[in-house]
Amino acid sequence: MxxxxxxxxxxxxxxxxxxSLLHQKREYFEKEIGVRFDIVKVAVKHRSKKRHVSIASNILTDRAEDLIQDxxxxxxxxxxxxxxxxxxxxxxxxxxxKHVVTANKALLAEYGDEIFELANRKRRWLLFEASVGGGIPVIKALREGLVANRFDSIYSIINGTCNYILSEMTAKKTDFKDALNQAQAKGFAEADPRLDLDGVDAAHKLALLVRFAFGGKVKLKDIYCEGISRIRSEDIAFAEEFGYRVKLLAIAKKTKDGIEARVQPTLLPKDHILANVNGSFNAVLFRGDEVGDSLLYGRxxxxxxTASAIVSDLMDIALRQETRFDEDEIQMRAIRKPLRIKNISSILSRYYLRFHVVDRPGVLAGIARVLGAHRISISDVIQKERSVGNIVPLILLTHDAHERNVRNSLRQIDRSHGIQGKSQVLRIEGN
Ligand SMILES: NC(=O)c1ccc[n+]([C@@H]2O[C@H](COP(=O)([O-])OP(=O)(O)OC[C@H]3O[C@@H](n4cnc5c(N)ncnc54)[C@H](OP(=O)(O)O)[C@@H]3O)[C@@H](O)[C@H]2O)c1
Known part of the structure; x- marks a missing residue:
């Protein structure tokens, strides 16, 4: 065996x-798959902490180095x-x-170059299925199932906390704070959920997807990253009126002058397949030149x-044990040359713009004038009468526009008379 x-x-x-999984399924792995997994030592930070699993004290240590030296x-x-x-x-x-299996996307997003290189030099497997999409076999799909493809795009929902919050805000019309409290009560969000809410966790995972889908190095700082904390329930409601849902998407697209890689709250048409991925679920939609669209969905x-994904990596290592380690070509391709990631200011997109304006004639015309001067054309408008004091929300959707032009025009509009507070800007994807 x-x-x-x-x-x-x-x-x-x-x-x-x-x-727990390895203990509960020990017999199944041994009898039906012919692989025996033995956890020989476990290192923790606080040895005397109360544990959810019962573990023999002679295998528990607070000296991680003991494992390295064994x-x-x-x-x-x-x-x-x-x-x-x-x-x-x-x-x-x-x-x-030793071979290594990790679920640590932050580690690989920041130090992937040196760690993948070291693994190859030492001829050891470094596998990380659990780091993206929890139990969904996303990395295996990229490295194996879809290996025949060159990718045009990846659209993904890869942060369950944000997806849960936005789904609650949509379904129950709750505001951001209530939805976050709900997420924390259900154990989806950390006590300090900033990495999730600011989009950083999704950016870590996107960095890995981009590396393996497009074959090259990615610097984390080149991935544009915007979180969901500025989304208001009114944005969700207005998006709905226009036929859209708001989702935190991690997007990578191949364009003729580089790769777009960004994490951002996005308006998606309600009938888009990702618009219907709700709660804490994740989904990754690959567009490959051979398969076309391929969707992976799950927890x-x-x-x-996550433990399910870790076992998948261990099974790979166990089954490969007797084969000679040749260079992991796919991993090497992911660290050889830098990919050209486009700066966010140069992307082309449609936009949702929301202003709070003084309810008087000429304000909309003034905004339209500034947008027009920056070559941004409007495709749709909603101006609401429900005013707070004399202030009403004004929502515009645009045709394709350059991000740089949108930012420049909003800077100008936000300073003008008749506008209250900072405008909201969200990108629109799909159809
Ligand atoms: N949570 C998820 O849903 C999820 C999903 C996918 C991937 N991941 C990734 O999985 C990893 C673990 O996440 P988690 O949620 O299980 O974290 P966690 O609950 O905070 O557990 C971390 C564990 O590591 C131990 N530890 C910390 N520093 C140590 C050190 N220097 N030496 C030895 N032990 C140390 C801690 O020991 P004590 O218990 O003694 O404090 C604790 O047992 C992270 O990389 C995370 O991004 C998590």
Whole structure:
């Protein structure tokens, strides 16, 4: 029987679920698949902390280095999160000749170049299915199932917390704060949810998708990243009136002068397949030159789905154990040359613009004049009578316009008389 001796770093939400899964399905893996997984040592930060899983005290340590130095271990499963300790421990594990499985998208988005390179140099597998889309086999789909394709685009919902909040705001007409409280009460959002809400977590995952879909290096700072904290319930309601839903999308598109890579709240037509991905679910829509559109959908986070992806990586390692490690060509392609990522100011898109304006004649004409001067044409308008004091919301949809022109015009409009507060600008995708 094939066997893997595992050192587990981290016994938090994911580590505990992974530990339980291996115990509960031990017989199934051994009898039906012929693979034996043994968790030999587990490292945590606080050894005396109360755990959700029962674990023999002789395998638990607070010295992660013990796992690195244990020559009997085949693989280290890194589930501690963060980048500082994880970078050091993953590098040490690879240098010590161990394979590594990780769920850490932040680590790979920031230090992927050095870690993938090190893994290849040391001829060890570095697998990371759990880092994007939880239990959905997104990386496997890219590396294997869709390998025949060159990709035109990826449209994805890869942050369950934001998707849950926006879905609640849409379905129950709640405001952002209530929806966030709900997400926290249900355990979808962290106590400090900034990485999710600011779009950074989705940008980490998009960086990995772009690397493997388009084959090259990506700097995290080149991915434009905008979160959902400025979305108001009125934006959701107005979008609805125009026939759209608001989703936090992570988008990558190939264009003739580079790749667009951005995370942003986006208006999608209500009948778009991603507009109907709700709650904490994730989905990734690939457009490949051979398959056309291909959608992966499922639970993008949480203990069970993420542990499922980790086992998939371990199974790969177990099944490849007896084959010689040749260079991982697909991983090397992802670190060889830098990809050309377009600056957000040069993209072309349609826009949703929302202003709060003084209800008097000439304000709309003034806004239209500024937009026109920047070559932005309006496709739709809603001006509401429901006023607060003398202030009414005014919503404009535009035809395709350059982001740079939109920003310049909004800077001018926001300073003019008759406009209250900062305008809202959201991009529109689909149809
Ligand atoms: N949560 C999800 O739904 C999800 C989904 C996909 C991927 N991920 C990724 O999975 C990873 C783990 O996430 P999580 O939610 O399980 O985190 P978590 O609940 O905060 O658990 C982290 C664990 O790592 C341990 N730890 C931290 N620093 C350590 C160190 N230097 N040495 C040894 N142990 C250390 C902690 O020990 P103590 O318990 O003693 O404090 C804890 O057991 C992250 O990279 C995350 O991005 C999470």
């Amino acid at each position: 094939r066997a893997l001796r595992i050192g587990l770093l981290g016994l938090g939400q994911i580590g505990s679920a992974f530990y 020559a009997s271990l085949d693989v280290i499963v890194e589930l501690i999160g963060g980048t500082r300790d994880a970078r050091r421990l993953v590098s040490q594990a690879l240098r010590a000749g 993008g986070a949480g203990g069970h789905p």
